[in-house]
Amino acid sequence: MEGSTGARRVGTTGDTSGDVDRDGKGGKKRSLAQLFCLIVGLTLLVAGIIGFLVEDGSSFSLPDSVEDSPAELLGFLINGWENIIHIATGALLLFASPKANLARTVALIFGVVYALVTVLGFIDGESVLGLFPVNTATNLLHAALSAAALLAALLPTKET
Numbered sequence: 762m763e764g765s766t767g768a769r770r771v772g773t774t775g776d777t778s779g780d781v782d783r784d785g786k787g788g789k790k791r792s793l794a795q796l797f798c799l800i801v802g803l804t805l806l807v808a809g810i811i812g813f814l815v816e817d818g819s820s821f822s823l824p825d826s827v828e829d830s831p832a833e834l835l836g837f838l839i840n841g842w843e844n845i846i847h848i849a850t851g852a853l854l855l856f857a858s859p860k861a862n863l864a865r866t867v868a869l870i871f872g873v874v875y876a877l878v879t880v881l882g883f884i885d886g887e888s889v890l891g892l893f894p895v896n897t898a899t900n901l902l903h904a905a906l907s908a909a910a911l912l913a914a915l916l917p918t919k920e921t
Contacts, residue, residue, distance in 0.1 A: 791858075791861075792861040792864060792865065792918050793912075793913045793916055793918075794861065794864040794865040794867075794868045794913045794914050795858050795859070795860075795861055795864040796913070797854075797864070797868050797909060797910060797913035797914075798854040798855065798857045798858035798864045798867060798868055798913075799854075799855065799858040801851075801854055801906065801909070801910070802850075802851045802852070802853070802854025802855035802856075802857075802858060803851065803855060804851070805847045805848070805850050805851030805854065806847070806848055806851030806852060806855065807851075808834065808844075808847050808851075809843075809844045809845065809846070809847030809848035809849075809851060810844075810848065811834065812834055812839045812843065812844035812847065813841070813844050815832060815833070815834050815839065816832070821840060821841040821842055832894075836896075836898045837896070837898050837899045837902060838893075838894040838895060838896050838899055839893070839894075840893050840894060842892045842893045843892075843893035843894075846893070850871065853867060853871075854867060854868075854871065861918070865913075865914050866914075868910045868911075868913045868914035869910070869911065869914035869915070871906075871907075871910045872906075872907050872908070872909075872910030872911035872913075872914060873907075873911075875903050875904075875906050875907035875910060876904075876907040876911070878903050878907075879900055879903040879904045879907055882895040882899065882900040882903060883900050
């Protein structure tokens with residue numbers, strides 16, 4: 762169906778993906794949730810892989826205290842568990858990125874889980890559930906990722 766803007770819906774009547782053909786040539790516009798999943802997913806996947814290359818970044822144990830932790834990547838404390846979590850969540854976000862509805866759902870779940878991780882990190886101050894170390898920078902990053910995910914998932918999709 763063409764409107765005054767020249768945009769037409771892509772797919773069949775049952776298509777709920779929210780993708781819009783902007784130029785009439787099959788070019789699809791990504792939703793905010795899809796962009797979030799693509800960009801953050803790729804970033805987390807790469808960070809998780811690089812984390813294993815950092816000295817002591819492949820260790821699965823926690824240091825005695827945050828100050829003793831030699832495993833750091835760009836100011837964020839890391840260990841093997843956190844690297845695995847970054848790789849897994851990055852892969853999940855990338856998997857969800859092609860479909861608008863799936864991206865929205867996964868971004869919402871990601872946002873809620875990372876909000877919980879943020880709260881647990883601020884409460885303990887040194888680790889999240891004894892699995893991976895945190896510092897203020899890590900907690901603030903988790904909070905920012907959570908907020909961005911929730912915004913991407915919950916903001917209305919604008920179709921023109």
